[in-house]
Amino acid sequence: MRATLRAAGPPALFVVALLALWELWAGRSTSRNPVLPAPSRIWRAFRDTAPLLPGHLRTTLTETGLGVLVGVSTGVLVAIVVSGWPLARRVLHPLLIASQTVPIQVLAPLLVLWAGFGLAPKIVVVALVVFFPVAVSTAAGLQSVDVELVELIRCFGGGRAVLLRMVMIPAALPGLFAGLRISLTYAVAGAVIGESIGATSGLGLYIARSQRAFRYDQVFVGVAVVTLLSMVLFSLVSVLSRVLCPWQRRTDRST
Amino acid sequence: MIVADRLQHRFGTLGVLDDVSFDVERGRFCALVGPSGCGKSTVLRILAGLVAPTGGRAAIDGRSVVGRVGQAAYMAQRDLLLPWRRALANATVGAEARGLDRHAARAEALALFGRFGLAGFEQSWPHQMSGGMRQRLALLRTFVAGLDVLLLDEPFGALDAITRRDLQCWLDEFLAEHDHTVVLVTHDVDEALLLADEVLVLSPRPGAVTARVASPYPHPRPSALVTDADFVSRKAAILEALGQGGPPAG
Numbered sequence: 265m266r267a268t269l270r271a272a273g274p275p276a277l278f279v280v281a282l283l284a285l286w287e288l289w290a291g292r293s294t295s296r297n298p299v300l301p302a303p304s305r306i307w308r309a310f311r312d313t314a315p316l317l318p319g320h321l322r323t324t325l326t327e328t329g330l331g332v333l334v335g336v337s338t339g340v341l342v343a344i345v346v347s348g349w350p351l352a353r354r355v356l357h358p359l360l361i362a363s364q365t366v367p368i369q370v371l372a373p374l375l376v377l378w379a380g381f382g383l384a385p386k387i388v389v390v391a392l393v394v395f396f397p398v399a400v401s402t403a404a405g406l407q408s409v410d411v412e413l414v415e416l417i418r419c420f421g422g423g424r425a426v427l428l429r430m431v432m433i434p435a436a437l438p439g440l441f442a443g444l445r446i447s448l449t450y451a452v453a454g455a456v457i458g459e460s461i462g463a464t465s466g467l468g469l470y471i472a473r474s475q476r477a478f479r480y481d482q483v484f485v486g487v488a489v490v491t492l493l494s495m496v497l498f499s500l501v502s503v504l505s506r507v508l509c510p511w512q513r514r515t516d517r518s519t
Numbered sequence: 520m521i522v523a524d525r526l527q528h529r530f531g532t533l534g535v536l537d538d539v540s541f542d543v544e545r546g547r548f549c550a551l552v553g554p555s556g557c558g559k560s561t562v563l564r565i566l567a568g569l570v571a572p573t574g575g576r577a578a579i580d581g582r583s584v585v586g587r588v589g590q591a592a593y594m595a596q597r598d599l600l601l602p603w604r605r606a607l608a609n610a611t612v613g614a615e616a617r618g619l620d621r622h623a624a625r626a627e628a629l630a631l632f633g634r635f636g637l638a639g640f641e642q643s644w645p646h647q648m649s650g651g652m653r654q655r656l657a658l659l660r661t662f663v664a665g666l667d668v669l670l671l672d673e674p675f676g677a678l679d680a681i682t683r684r685d686l687q688c689w690l691d692e693f694l695a696e697h698d699h700t701v702v703l704v705t706h707d708v709d710e711a712l713l714l715a716d717e718v719l720v721l722s723p724r725p726g727a728v729t730a731r732v733a734s735p736y737p738h739p740r741p742s743a744l745v746t747d748a749d750f751v752s753r754k755a756a757i758l759e760a761l762g763q764g765g766p767p768a769g
């Protein structure tokens with residue numbers, strides 16, 4: 265309990281202090297400057313539009329979830345292919361890099377054009393941002409497998425399936441989670457960008473509409489919900505990683 | 520029993536082994552000593568089925584080991600514990616890889632934890648254990664694999680002198696109660712004489728057997744044996760054989 269307080273205390277205090285400063289500074293100039301609304305006004309906007317938010321949130325969450333699923337599966341698959349066949353690495357490497365150089369803001373309208381206003385283009389965008397970090401760090405995990413460990417299993421007569429279960433999968437898991445943690449922060453943003461370009465529902469649509477109506481207080485509500493969603497997903501992955509990779513907790517705390 | 524018959528091996532143009540022959544009777548302990556790079560580890564890797572020799576033949580209980588793994592339990596110098604498994608789960612890795620029943624292996628390993636000085640550490644992670652404990656756990660894994668032939672490649676090479684001597688005496692005691700056929704590779708002449716029934720001396724690369732020295736003392740042996748006059752004269756014979764035909768090991 266005390267450890268949790270000590271860990272969470274300083275960042276929480278810092279956020280509160282920032283909000284207070286923001287309130288003081290923006291509160292005086294609100295009437296003249298609606299572009300930076302004070303936290304209290306954002307809170308009012310949140311209460312006013314609260315009934316709308318769950319629907320949008322559900323859409324964004326669905327797109328992010330499915331996108332992450334597709335992205336992780338593709339990433340793991342690419343990692344296995346690339347670390348298993350050197351030729352595949354040489355062939356795929358430039359393509360993989362190229363896939364990450366196209367800005368999402370450019371790609372998203374094209375995807376909407378091709379795949380319509382539904383979930384599909386957003387899932388593709390999310391998958392596209394997720395798969396690369398996952399592929400890179402999973403491949404790094406697979407390639408770091410100790411050759412002697414592989415030999416040890418082999419000389420006891422263990423075949424491919426045993427090797428996969430006992431060595432390869434556990435060796436790749438921490439890398440997979442590291443990549444997932446990095447990409448999750450972009451995943452929600454990817455879905456939101458996709459939605460802001462063309463959608464019938466979603467937090468991105470909510471933000472885009474508010475922007476067009478010059479309701480910047482509502483824009484900030486959208487931003488806050490997106491941020492919270494990202495943080496919740498991030499913690500979820502951290503918990504999952506700690507459950508599935510218990511050996512990674514190098515220091516066992518006594519308190 | 521183990522038969523190595525005129526084993527030869529080359530890596531490309533580099534001759535590693537040149538005519539290595541020896542037999543180890545069932546239940547006997549044979550040690551290979553030699554300078555660094557003389558190919559003694561390659562002999563073990565051939566017996567483990569990990570390396571196919573470029574010449575000669577090797578067999579365990581009449582079955583060729585060339586290209587055939589799983590006939591002997593091999594232990595490298597590094598403990599090679601799986602960092603993602605707790606001590607008990609690491610002890611059953613060899614048995615599981617052989618396809619033996621996991622629960623039976625667990626029960627067997629659990630019963631041996633005390634004997635290996637690891638009681639109370641069943642649920643520890645490898646990174647929480649000392650070097651000596653990790654090495655004992657690696658030995659435990661080798662025994663639990665349930666194979667009669669053990670191939671030990673400098674199992675104590677990475678340990679400090681005191682821990683090493685403790686483990687040697689302990690291993691000698693443990694093996695005296697069992698019926699394993701063992702081939703040990705080591706730099707340490709005392710270790711070879713203390714543990715083995717016969718010590719083979721290999722020449723510098725390409726390795727060939729240059730001397731055979733018996734170590735005819737009954738097991739288990741007291742650690743004070745190393746100061747015994749007969750032991751010392753046998754040690755001198757081995758050191759002399761090692762000194763022939765090249766600069767000292769380095």
